[in-house]
Amino acid sequence: MNTALANRFRGKGLPDLQPTPGADARAVSALLAQCPVHASTPLLDCPGLAAQAGVARLTIKDERARMGLGSFKALGAAYAIARAAAAKGGDLQGALLGRTYVTASAGNHGLSVAAGARVFGARAVIYLADTVPEGFARRLQTMGAQVVRGGADYEASMAAAGAAAEANGWVLLSDGSWPGYVDLPFRVMEGYRQIATEIAAHLSGAPTHVLLQAGVGGLAAAMAAELRLAWGDAVQMIVIEPEAAPALIESIRAGRVVVTEGPASAMGRLDCKTPSMLALADLARDADWFVTLTEADAAAGAAAVAACGLPSTPSGAAGVAALLAGLKGVGPDAHVLCILSEGPEDV
Numbered sequence: 416m417n418t419a420l421a422n423r424f425r426g427k428g429l430p431d432l433q434p435t436p437g438a439d440a441r442a443v444s445a446l447l448a449q450c451p452v453h454a455s456t457p458l459l460d461c462p463g464l465a466a467q468a469g470v471a472r473l474t475i476k477d478e479r480a481r482m483g484l485g486s487f488k489a490l491g492a493a494y495a496i497a498r499a500a501a502a503k504g505g506d507l508q509g510a511l512l513g514r515t516y517v518t519a520s521a522g523n524h525g526l527s528v529a530a531g532a533r534v535f536g537a538r539a540v541i542y543l544a545d546t547v548p549e550g551f552a553r554r555l556q557t558m559g560a561q562v563v564r565g566g567a568d569y570e571a572s573m574a575a576a577g578a579a580a581e582a583n584g585w586v587l588l589s590d591g592s593w594p595g596y597v598d599l600p601f602r603v604m605e606g607y608r609q610i611a612t613e614i615a616a617h618l619s620g621a622p623t624h625v626l627l628q629a630g631v632g633g634l635a636a637a638m639a640a641e642l643r644l645a646w647g648d649a650v651q652m653i654v655i656e657p658e659a660a661p662a663l664i665e666s667i668r669a670g671r672v673v674v675t676e677g678p679a680s681a682m683g684r685l686d687c688k689t690p691s692m693l694a695l696a697d698l699a700r701d702a703d704w705f706v707t708l709t710e711a712d713a714a715a716g717a718a719a720v721a722a723c724g725l726p727s728t729p730s731g732a733a734g735v736a737a738l739l740a741g742l743k744g745v746g747p748d749a750h751v752l753c754i755l756s757e758g759p760e761d762v
Contacts, residue, residue, distance in 0.1 A: 417658040417707040419743060422667055426648070428700035429670060435601055435693060440608040440641055443490075446497055447609060449507075452482050455613045463723055465751075468738045472750040474622060475720075475735070476614055479727065479758035484530055486731070486757035487610060487634060488523035492516075492588050494606030495599055496531030509536035515585040516540070519565060519572035521547065521630065522684045522730075523757055524590045529560035540585065542576040544568050546679055548760075568679070569687055591631040592693040593672075600693055604637045611641035614752070621646040622752040624745055626734035627702075628655045630687040632663050632694030634756065639701035651744065653704045655737045657682040657713070662690040663698060664705035682713050684730035684757065704743075708733055712740040720755065731757035 428434060447453040457477045465473035482489040500510035515538040518528050525541040532539035541555050542565035552562045565575030573589065580587035592600035625642060627635035632654075639652045656663055659677035666673040672692055680686040698705075713729035716736020720727050729736070734753035738745065745751065 417709055418661070418664060419704055419706045420664050420668060421704055422699065422702050424667065424670070424699040425703055426700065428696060431671065432692065432696045432699070434640070434696045434700055435597065438601070438605045438608060438637075438640065440605070440612045443494060443606055443609045444612060446494065446501060450482070450497075455617070456481055456610075458614065458617050459725075461723060464719060464735065464739075467719065468751070469747055470738070470745060470749040470751050471747060472622075473735075473738070474618060474750070474752045475725070475755050476610060476752065477725065477755045478610065479725075479731070479755060484523070484526050486523040486526070487607065487754070488527040489530065490606040490609050491590060491603040491633065492518070492524055492527035493531030493534070495588060495602035496528070496535055496537065498602055500535040507535060511535040511537035514538070515583070516588045517576050517580050517585045518542070518588045519544075519569060519576040521569045521686060522551065525555055525560070526558065528588055529555050529558040533559045540576075540579065542572040542579070544572040546683070570689060590633050591687070591689065591691040594692065597693055600633070600691060604633045604693060607634050607637035608641040610754070611638045611645070615642065615645035618752070620750075621650055622750040624651045624653060624742075624749055625752045626653050626655055626737055627754065628685055628730065628733035628756060629663055629694075630660070630685040631689070631691040632698055633691055634754070635702070636691070636694035636697035638754070640697050643701050651704070652702045653706060653737070653742065654698060654702045655733045656705070656707050657685050658707040658709055660686045660688050661707050662688055663695060664707060666690050666695050667699060667705055681710055682708070682730045682733060684728070685733060706737055706742065708737050708740070712736050715739060721759075725755060726759040727755050728757055728760055731755055
């Protein structure tokens, strides 16, 4: 474990960046109910890992099979595209013919854009950094997406996607947000709230601690906001980032959006050096602690869940990895909730 920072903005948020109101998890559930492949993902009690971590109970929300896409991201971009299709009225299939969605992706967000576009008749163009494996590019192509290589890192590919959207009149669908670009990222985050509503509905009693891995921060922000509504202030919300990409912890330290630098991380899905503005606003209000995770600890966490029959990646198992590495204030009486956010890489 590298760094832990208590959130001095907890409960009030950043003075110049307040959360955007209006997210509605019920609307998410209502729209998902129309999807034939939608189903709640399992909650797993993991006594072996709990004993290894020295806590009373560990519950894992297993997102590895979400809607057949292999990650929680199925609820994000695809949900935002589904909302656009529903707004057209009538038959949803083919509702978005002629529309092109473009994004950059370090992994699963691109799959969600590709899936949503395919279902509703739109076209998807996905920009990938040079560090993204070619096998992942092929997987996107099999889903009908056009893949374009767009720079040395995620930030460069995001800039390329934005330029392409501007030049071609395409719809930019990022999971990050910045001044002047908030509407679609807001809907992406709204979709992630489904995970929290499923947890609150099926978990007997609130946990003491929730560990939330973060890249740009959308999943962590959506989960923390919705679980605060369900469980109140007693639960400790802890945000986990790679030490190579500490965008949220450094932004909380500075009290504003901070762009960070660092080497490439094996936690590739979390290796985002710039936070989402919307996510930062929510997390400044709702998170209690921000913690960075070393590469070695992330690898150990992935190995630990695999040994328990739950294969994932260093990104997907980051919450478990942080717990196993040791967290201040998480003791033998703790009931910890983690998100296993994706399945193992098959590329």
